[in-house]
Amino acid sequence: MKLAIIEHVKVGPRSWRLELDAPEPARESVPGQFVHVLCGSSYDPLLRRPFSIHDADAESGRIRLLYEVRGRGTALLAERCPGETLDVLGPLGQGFRLPETSDARLLLVAGGIAVAPLYFLARRIADTVGCARTTFLIAARTKSMLLCVEEFSSLGGDVRLATDDGSAGYSGFVTRLMSEYLEGLTGGEKLIVFACGPMPMLEGVAGITKARGLKCQISTEAKMACGVGACMSCAIKVRAGDSFEYVRACREGPVFDADEVIWE
Secondary structure, eight states, X not given: OEEXXXXXXXXXXXXXXXXXXXXXXXXXXXXXXXXEEEOSSSSSSOSOEEEEEEEEEXXXXXXXXXXXXXXXXXXXXXXXXXXXXXXXXXXXXXXOOOOSSSSSEEEEEEEGGGHHHHHHHHHHHHHHTOSTTEEEEEEESSGGGOOSHHHHHTTTSEEEEEETTSSSSEESOHHHHHHHHHHTSOTTOOEEEEEESOHHHHHHHHHXXXXXXOEEEEEOOOOOSSSSSSSOTTEEEEEETTEEEEEETTTTOBEEEGGGBOOO
16 A cells, blocks of 8 residues: 555654554554555665554544664654655554453553554553553663653553663563562452563563463564565464464464463
């Protein structure tokens, strides 16, 4: 699809929010899915870049992406202006399974730019079962890199922050904050965890939830070339009975049950 850029603003030291006129993706997208974007004005760089869908509004027909400039592709994307069009594939991949009732406490854990898909998830939770029993743990390396704090707060849940350097909120990794939060809960209370972030963080989250017998869905980060399951560049090792197999983050994921993934 050729999608028009409606708004493109810098929201952090290296972070940008991009809004696209995208009626079809806005109707079809579910939290956890992504789009594959041709970042330059030509085929340089050749490969598309995957971006989690940060928000989607079927009524306005718009979607938002939240991304961090990390290399040549994203640097070129940051130069694109409202009124231009982007070549986009999507929505792609398998998203989060949303809670169907409000009887469970929910915990959403985001590390860095990975707040992007979790905000979309949080908005859907707010629209369906509500966020009264939802806690958001938002982490970044330093205060200036925290994203979407006000947006999460507006949904009505409990927002807690963590920074590696202690410049805002909890001082330390978000997995430690998560462990302390869980220790403060009443025993026997039903809890579902959703997480997105760097793979080492997700491995830590998976270890914590497994030890406590908690259900956890994670959105994995993997390098993708084609985005449609053909090239196998985004393989994730998962359990298959008593053995294992490799699946594609772009097709079978990027969202998996945490206890499916084999961490190595």
